[in-house]
Ligand SMILES: CC(C)(COP(=O)(O)OP(=O)(O)OC[C@H]1O[C@@H](n2cnc3c(N)ncnc32)[C@H](O)[C@@H]1O)[C@@H](O)C(=O)NCCC(=O)NCCS
């Protein structure tokens with residue numbers, strides 16, 4: 001079985017960017033957010049079970065994210081009900097990817113890796129992180145992001161300090177060059193440890 005490296009980090013910490021460095025190094029990368037997008041798209045496996053509970057959340061055969069957000073905002077229990085539908089489907093997608101992978105190391109980009117306990121399915125974890133002020137500046141630079149939205153998302157994620165305590169490896173995403181070099185060094189380290 002390939003070595004499974006779980007990549008995580010809070011919003012805006014640089015998961016997608018760091019996943020790109022692994023992909024550029026030739027490692028297969030599975031992306032949890034992309035899996036959810038596939039499941040929500042027309043023909044995706046989450047459409048029918050979500051329509052059965054919230055018919056107003058499905059438009060033109062696909063799950064409509066703004067509609068889901070309206071439902072979540074109005075009902076404190078909705079997010080966990082959505083998760084109960086979506087997370088088993090995501091787990092199946094991830095298992096299919098792993099079964100087909102032929103590389104020595106595969107990377108799983110999972111925003112909620114520690115929150116949902118998925119780290120038990122990994123051989124090691126990599127946390128990407130940055131100072132809180134930099135994280136905030138990155139997220140607030142995004143279109144339509146408000147301070148209240150940022151605070152809500154942060155409140156649903158495990159604090160960075162707790163993630164640091166759990167992670168096997170940590171990379172600070174301060175510059176592209178430095179983070180890219182850290183990824184190269186980490187891949188070499190894992191290969192050396194595996195072959196030792
Ligand atoms: C709430 C939804 C509709 C918001 O969609 P939208 O496109 O606006 O935002 P996006 O998916 O990029 O998420 C925004 C931020 O919220 C975080 N987030 C998303 N889902 C969750 C969750 N279940 N718990 C905590 N944080 C979450 C993301 O990591 C990200 O930082 C969508 O995220 C969703 O359907 N979530 C439930 C499924 C899920 O758990 N996805 C997480 C990956 S397995």
Ligand SMILES: Nc1ncnc2c1ncn2[C@@H]1O[C@H](COP(=O)(O)OP(=O)(O)OP(=O)(O)O)[C@@H](O)[C@H]1O
Pocket residue numbers: 009010011012013014015016017018111138172173174175176177179180
């Ligand atoms: N190593 C780095 N050096 C400089 N800037 C970076 C680095 N990594 C990420 N960034 C910047 O930080 C921002 C967030 O990066 P990215 O989208 O990769 O984060 P993310 O953790 O995937 O975000 P989200 O949780 O919202 O999906 C982007 O503007 C990106 O250009």
